[in-house]
Amino acid sequence: NAGVTQTPKFRVLKTGQSMTLLCAQDMNHEYMYWYRQDPGMGLRLIHYSVGEGTTAKGEVPDGYNVSRLKKQNFLLGLESAAPSQTSVYFCASSLDRLKTQYFGPGTRLLVL
Amino acid sequence: KNQVEQSPQSLIILEGKNCTLQCNYTVSPFSNLRWYKQDTGRGPVSLTIMTFSENTKSNGRYTATLDADTKQSSLHITASQLSDSASYICVVSRNDYKLSFGAGTTVTVRA
Numbered sequence: 001n002a003g004v005t006q007t008p009k010f011r012v013l014k015t016g017q018s019m020t021l022l023c024a025q026d027m028n029h030e031y032m033y034w035y036r037q038d039p040g041m042g043l044r045l046i047h048y049s050v051g052e053g054t055t056a057k058g059e060v061p062d063g064y065n066v067s068r069l070k071k072q073n074f075l076l077g078l079e080s081a082a083p084s085q086t087s088v089y090f091c092a093s094s095l096d097r098l099k100t101q102y103f104g105p106g107t108r109l110l111v112l
Numbered sequence: 113k114n115q116v117e118q119s120p121q122s123l124i125i126l127e128g129k130n131c132t133l134q135c136n137y138t139v140s141p142f143s144n145l146r147w148y149k150q151d152t153g154r155g156p157v158s159l160t161i162m163t164f165s166e167n168t169k170s171n172g173r174y175t176a177t178l179d180a181d182t183k184q185s186s187l188h189i190t191a192s193q194l195s196d197s198a199s200y201i202c203v204v205s206r207n208d209y210k211l212s213f214g215a216g217t218t219v220t221v222r223a
Binding site for chain 2: 042090092100102104
């Protein structure tokens, strides 16, 4: 039981490049979330999903897109990376919105 | 404006000593409050969760308290160990399940 995994662990992008971050969970959770964590700030919700095939915007969705084609996977895409998107990205999942969220190890992204 | 304020921002304690972290929030309407521990380079891990009717919850050497009237919570670490060195994050949930995260308190335990 791996819990929540994220790939890649670290990535460097040039401004304007695109990339996709992958999150996978093996706990059969319905809810999945993407957050970003910046120094001195709390985690901020980018997008979330309440089930396969559904996605919704969070607090800071601009510049990001997501897809949940399979229940166990939640993808976060950056179409045209900007230096302001330099951050650590965390994926999380939960059984439902009342239950504890389980976090992945994070992806550190540097946009030059 | 962040609706969850944590203090202190960081602290250093000697191994074996106790410490208390504070969390003040303005989130409303309140549903529950959680404390997470985040080790460096890792994702947050849940320590405790408290609803409106609960005013204390323990998890080993960690004890969280909640005063819903004053909108304050604290996390007390007893007999600190080197492995307690981490960031501790307070998370408050509203009735609509929206979560507000504090910026965290960084605890460093020194031998």
